[in-house]
Amino acid sequence: MSRSFIAKNPSVLVFLAGLALFTLLVTVFSEGFGVGGLSTSFVKTLGKTLCLCLVAIAMDLIWGYCGILSLGHFAFFGLGGYMVGMWLMYARTEIIVEGALAQGAIPPTSQEVIDGIGTQIFGVVGSSEFPSIWAFSDSLILQLMMVVLVPGLLALIFGWLAFRSRVTGVYLSILTQAMTLALALYLFQNDSGLRGNNGLSGLQNLPGVSASQDVVSIWFLWASAFALGAGYVLAAFVVSGKFGSVIRGIRDNEARVRFLGYPVESFKLMLFTLTAMIAAIAGALYYPQAGIINPAEIAPIASIYLAVWVAIGGRGRLYGAVLGAAFVSLVSTWFTGGQAPDINLGFYTIQWVDWWQVILGLSFVFVTLYAPKGIGGLFDLIKTGEKS
Amino acid sequence: MSMNTLLEVSGVSVSFDGFKAINNLSFQIAPAELRAVIGPNGAGKTTFMDIVTGKTKPDEGRVLWGEKSISLLSMNEAAIARAGVGRKFQKPTVFEDQTVSENLMMALSADRGWWSVLWFRPKAENRDRVAELAEEVGLLDQLPRLAGELSHGQKQWLEIGMLLAQEPRLLLVDEPAAGMTPEEREHTTDLLVEVAKTRAVVVVEHDMEFVRRLNCKVTVLHEGSVLAEGGLDHVTADPQVIDVYLGR
Numbered sequence: 080m081s082r083s084f085i086a087k088n089p090s091v092l093v094f095l096a097g098l099a100l101f102t103l104l105v106t107v108f109s110e111g112f113g114v115g116g117l118s119t120s121f122v123k124t125l126g127k128t129l130c131l132c133l134v135a136i137a138m139d140l141i142w143g144y145c146g147i148l149s150l151g152h153f154a155f156f157g158l159g160g161y162m163v164g165m166w167l168m169y170a171r172t173e174i175i176v177e178g179a180l181a182q183g184a185i186p187p188t189s190q191e192v193i194d195g196i197g198t199q200i201f202g203v204v205g206s207s208e209f210p211s212i213w214a215f216s217d218s219l220i221l222q223l224m225m226v227v228l229v230p231g232l233l234a235l236i237f238g239w240l241a242f243r244s245r246v247t248g249v250y251l252s253i254l255t256q257a258m259t260l261a262l263a264l265y266l267f268q269n270d271s272g273l274r275g276n277n278g279l280s281g282l283q284n285l286p287g288v289s290a291s292q293d294v295v296s297i298w299f300l301w302a303s304a305f306a307l308g309a310g311y312v313l314a315a316f317v318v319s320g321k322f323g324s325v326i327r328g329i330r331d332n333e334a335r336v337r338f339l340g341y342p343v344e345s346f347k348l349m350l351f352t353l354t355a356m357i358a359a360i361a362g363a364l365y366y367p368q369a370g371i372i373n374p375a376e377i378a379p380i381a382s383i384y385l386a387v388w389v390a391i392g393g394r395g396r397l398y399g400a401v402l403g404a405a406f407v408s409l410v411s412t413w414f415t416g417g418q419a420p421d422i423n424l425g426f427y428t429i430q431w432v433d434w435w436q437v438i439l440g441l442s443f444v445f446v447t448l449y450a451p452k453g454i455g456g457l458f459d460l461i462k463t464g465e466k467s
Numbered sequence: 468m469s470m471n472t473l474l475e476v477s478g479v480s481v482s483f484d485g486f487k488a489i490n491n492l493s494f495q496i497a498p499a500e501l502r503a504v505i506g507p508n509g510a511g512k513t514t515f516m517d518i519v520t521g522k523t524k525p526d527e528g529r530v531l532w533g534e535k536s537i538s539l540l541s542m543n544e545a546a547i548a549r550a551g552v553g554r555k556f557q558k559p560t561v562f563e564d565q566t567v568s569e570n571l572m573m574a575l576s577a578d579r580g581w582w583s584v585l586w587f588r589p590k591a592e593n594r595d596r597v598a599e600l601a602e603e604v605g606l607l608d609q610l611p612r613l614a615g616e617l618s619h620g621q622k623q624w625l626e627i628g629m630l631l632a633q634e635p636r637l638l639l640v641d642e643p644a645a646g647m648t649p650e651e652r653e654h655t656t657d658l659l660v661e662v663a664k665t666r667a668v669v670v671v672e673h674d675m676e677f678v679r680r681l682n683c684k685v686t687v688l689h690e691g692s693v694l695a696e697g698g699l700d701h702v703t704a705d706p707q708v709i710d711v712y713l714g715r
């Protein structure tokens with residue numbers, strides 16, 4: 080990745096400038112660092128939206144550019160959240176337990192501390208033993224490595240099995256959906272080692288940090304914006320040049336790419352794994368802002384929503400994915416958050432919380448049938464309008 | 468396999484749902500040879516190319532390649548292509564969503580691994596080569612256009628250009644002249660004759676005028692096996708060939 084690459088892709092610069100401006104404006108109007116005006120919970124919503132934009136970029140790479148309709152990328156997103164959540168929960172509980180035990184007459188042994196943490200974390204599922212998957216949870220560095228390694232390895236193994244047997248199209252989508260469902264069902268079990276349907280909670284409290292949420296929310300906003308910017312540049316680099324040609328070729332005519340001598344399976348596997356890792360990083364930044372992660376987040380429907388965002392935004396262009404994720408998820412929050420006033424028709428009251436799903440479904444059908452380029456396609460209209 | 472054979476197909480058979488599309492077919496070609504393959508519709512010409520390029524696995528027989536006589540049967544399509552077998556399809560298949568220049572750049576002979584493809588940025592020599600190929604197939608002024616916007620004939624040319632870009636040792640060319648004007652056909656024959664001076668070229672074609680201009684050995688396929696082989700005048704005089712193909 081060189082300087083000339085960004086110079087040759089002015090749209091990347093435009094995006095980065097827009098993102099920087101957005102982040103600065105939110106900071107200026109935040110409670111924590113600025114003049115106020117934006118509530119901290121809204122700042123968190125915006126920060127989370129940036130993470131959703133990042134996972135949408137991953138989805139666009141794998142689906143929009145390479146034609147693999149993965150219905151499992153939100154599972155990688157959730158796994159990333161779980162991985163960072165394990166450290167957050169462990170480290171914070173450790174501080175609490177140490178504080179409580181320090182009240183006693185004799186200093187606690189390290190075993191007493193570990194047992195105390197175990198009871199605190201796993202009490203809800205009737206256990207106090209640390210499962211082996213928590214082996215690295217006391218180390219931030221190791222657990223951050225797990226954020227990319229665990230979903231990356233899962234994607235690598237799954238992709239290797241699926242692509243090697245040349246599973247494609249709708250069969251592959253079903254397979255990814257099955258993987259997602261299996262993972263969610265596993266996590267729902269109390270003995271999964273990740274607290275069953277309770278999930279991991281209190282993730283908004285950073286261990287050892289006394290700053291208020293007003294401040295922490297801005298830190299996460301900046302971290303999310305940075306990750307989104309880096310993800311955008313990385314994705315733009317990947318799809319520019321010959322690699323981009325090859326994956327778009329795979330999307331349009333996989334067999335033809337093979338006859339040119341390209342090992343199609345390894346390209347797919349590489350991209351599937353890379354996008355799983357990007358999704359995981361997005362999830363690792365999202366859940367500390369959400370405060371809680373539980374297996375319901377990984378439910379298959381979430382991955383389907385992800386595809387809907389990218390379709391509505393316009394697949395096969397990176398800013399399309401970002402627009403789709405930002406627009407649909409923000410509108411969705413507005414409708415389902417109870418802010419949209421219900422409409423009383425006399426004989427029937429339209430409750431947006433329910434009807435929003437219907438609107439979303441219909442707009443997906445509409446976009447698929449009549450506007451396959453999505454919102455991003457509007458930019459083409461502007462461009463051709465300028466020319467004529 | 469003799470020193471002077473690049474590809475040797477022997478005793479190959481393949482059936483689809485009990486129908487024998489290729490029946491005990493044998494075929495050889497030298498490293499620098501031009502060969503025309505003719506035969507009625509459904510004779511198995513395309514299926515023969517499918518077998519050599521790894522798209523279809525035969526039920527029996529051998530397909531040996533190169534000086535070391537390695538078997539192509541255990542290799543996948545991409546590995547066979549990398550070994551030096553290039554193919555032009557009957558129906559032109561180019562990447563319609565990409566420009567002529569991107570299509571050629573993708574085909575250009577270079578390391579095919581994902582890592583080096585990721586870091587590949589075209590150098591001046593690559594761009595020159597693409598322009599040279601485009602000129603050769605008459606698409607120089609079309610380089611920035613999307614391949615999907617080209618005419619049928621131009622797509623044929625683009626695919627021929629992509630085939631040349633791969634620098635294969637064996638070119639399998641399935642009906643290259645379909646949809647071309649008489650002048651374009653002439654250009655195509657000249658091009659193929661020129662290429663065959665250094666490489667092996669197998670051309671499937673129905674048009675007898677085209678085959679005559681190639682001025683090379685002809686293999687006649689019928690019902691999945693070789694009916695006759697030799698000069699064009701020799702095979703067209705063969706009563707069996709007249710019966711199944713020319714007489715109709």
Ligand SMILES: Nc1ncnc2c1ncn2[C@@H]1O[C@H](COP(=O)(O)OP(=O)(O)OP(=O)(O)O)[C@@H](O)[C@H]1O
Binds near residue numbers: 483506510511513514
């Ligand atoms: N994948 C397949 N499944 C079933 N039948 C097939 C398949 N491929 C080819 N065939 C059959 O095998 C026979 C040979 O087909 P092939 O396409 O090789 O003929 P061809 O000589 O190329 O004919 P044409 O001149 O029309 O291109 C045909 O009868 C065809 O229907």
Ligand SMILES: [Mg+2]
Binds near residue numbers: 512514557641
């Ligand atoms: Mg054919």
